[in-house]
Amino acid sequence: LKHSTPRSGSMGKPVPLYNVEIQRDDGSRCNTGETGEICIRMEPRPAGIMMEYYRDPEKTANAIYDGWYHTGDTAWVDEDGYFWYVGRNDDxxxxxxxxxxxxxxxxxxxxxxxxxxxxxxxxxxxxxxxxxxxxxxxxxxxxxxxxxxxxxxxxxxxxxxxxxxxxxxxxxxxxxxxxxxxxxxxxxxxxxxxxxxxxxxxxxxx
Structure with missing residues (x-):
């Protein structure tokens, strides 16, 4: 696969092994240029993503649900598929x-x-x-x-x-x-x- 060319200020594009979306609070996919949360598809479970928070099922449930891992980071994606970081949800x-x-x-x-x-x-x-x-x-x-x-x-x-x-x-x-x-x-x-x-x-x- 052809690697993306670095774009100054951008996070780049997701690597092919992961299905990554920018999502709204209701779980729908954001439009180009719309800020939302960075989410990673968990079905099938990709390598390198945590299984759970240790002895904290409530925290785990708040991060992994509806088949997605919700990172807590927000970003937007441009028309060429490059991700641009905005900040942590809480910030x-x-x-x-x-x-x-x-x-x-x-x-x-x-x-x-x-x-x-x-x-x-x-x-x-x-x-x-x-x-x-x-x-x-x-x-x-x-x-x-x-x-x-x-x-x-x-x-x-x-x-x-x-x-x-x-x-x-x-x-x-x-x-x-x-x-x-x-x-x-x-x-x-x-x-x-x-x-x-x-x-x-x-x-x-x-």
Missing amino acids: VIKSSGYRIGPFEIESELLEHEAVRECAVTGVPDPVRGFAVKATVVLADGFTGSDELTRELQAWVKHRTAPYKYPRIVEYVDALPKTVNGKIRRVAIRQKDGADLKSPKLPEGLI
């Missing part, structure tokens, strides 16, 4: 009907000279359900200001879809991390009072 921000992954926004912010580290999360918003927030650790020589906030917002807006820019920017000295150095977005969400489920939007609002 995806649902804002005004859009599903926004923090990974893309964080990657763009880190390209700015003023940003040393950052974490993108959602904060409750009465109109949008959630608003995009960037928590930023600045590089040496930079100071947080309204002017810098507007500059960072414009930076993201011009490099991604306009609706993805962070409406809130908070400057901090350090980000909460695990012992392995992984940023704990959940700690930021908890501090901001953000639940995993988005508040119901007014009818007709997108």
